Amino acid sequence: DVKVTQSSRYLVKRTGEKVFLECVQDMDHENMFWYRQDPGLGLRLIYFSYDVKMKEKGDIPEGYSVSREKKERFSLILESASTNQTSMYLCASSRWNEQFFGPGTRLTVL
Amino acid sequence: QQQVKQSPQSLIVQKGGISIINCAYENTAFDYFPWYQQFPGKGPALLIAIRPDVSEKKEGRFTISFNKSAKQFSLHIMDSQPGDSATYFCAASKSGGYQKVTFGIGTKLQVIP
Numbered sequence: 270d271v272k273v274t275q276s277s278r279y280l281v282k283r284t285g286e287k288v289f290l291e292c293v294q295d296m297d298h299e300n301m302f303w304y305r306q307d308p309g310l311g312l313r314l315i316y317f318s319y320d321v322k323m324k325e326k327g328d329i330p331e332g333y334s335v336s337r338e339k340k341e342r343f344s345l346i347l348e349s350a351s352t353n354q355t356s357m358y359l360c361a362s363s364r365w366n367e368q369f370f371g372p373g374t375r376l377t378v379l
Numbered sequence: 380q381q382q383v384k385q386s387p388q389s390l391i392v393q394k395g396g397i398s399i400i401n402c403a404y405e406n407t408a409f410d411y412f413p414w415y416q417q418f419p420g421k422g423p424a425l426l427i428a429i430r431p432d433v434s435e436k437k438e439g440r441f442t443i444s445f446n447k448s449a450k451q452f453s454l455h456i457m458d459s460q461p462g463d464s465a466t467y468f469c470a471a472s473k474s475g476g477y478q479k480v481t482f483g484i485g486t487k488l489q490v491i492p
Contacts, residue, residue, distance in 0.1 A: 313482075368425070
């Protein structure tokens with residue numbers, strides 16, 4: 270079974286802090302994605318990566334950056350967390366069309 | 380700009396009934412249309428998917444109907460069960476290589492006994 274793991278299920282941070290969300294997949298997938306999920310807005314793509322050290326902006330990249338130094342690991346970075354970044358963050362990986370999601374990290378920024 | 384419009388946002392169905400969720404897309408380059416199912420506390424998981432060369436795909440109690448000319452597709456859940464209570468997302472993408480997936484806003488389905 271494909272497994273996508275995320276470093277934390279719940280995270281509470283303060284405004285202005287630098288936040289790292291880590292995602293690891295074990296199926297050697299080329300593509301990895303970061304989404305945020307908000308009620309009434311669905312899943313919105315923040316960034317994606319199709320290869321090591323490659324990244325592409327999604328629909329809402331502002332306030333975020335990413336890092337992919339190894340194929341299995343994709344990190345989402347909030348350089349200076351703000352309250353409007355309080356959300357559920359979902360990581361996914363894929364080789365072709367099917368995306369495999371992690372369980373999500375619920376981030377609260379106070 | 381919402382490229383995949385999904386309705387309704389919430390749905391309550393009696394056990395044994397039919398649940399119907401509708402989606403419409405704008406980009407005619409899309410050629411892969413999956414539905415994802417998400418239970419509370421879990422990430423979404425692929426439920427069923429269709430390509431535009433067929434008008435219907437059935438897997439057990441779940442059926443996708445696809446209308447290419449209207450740019451619409453829908454999920455039908457026959458004989459809905461309380462265990463089907465979840466959030467359902469339709470999505471669309473181009474197939475092949477690395478591709479962004481555009482998701483609908485989700486439908487929270489509650490099946491009541």
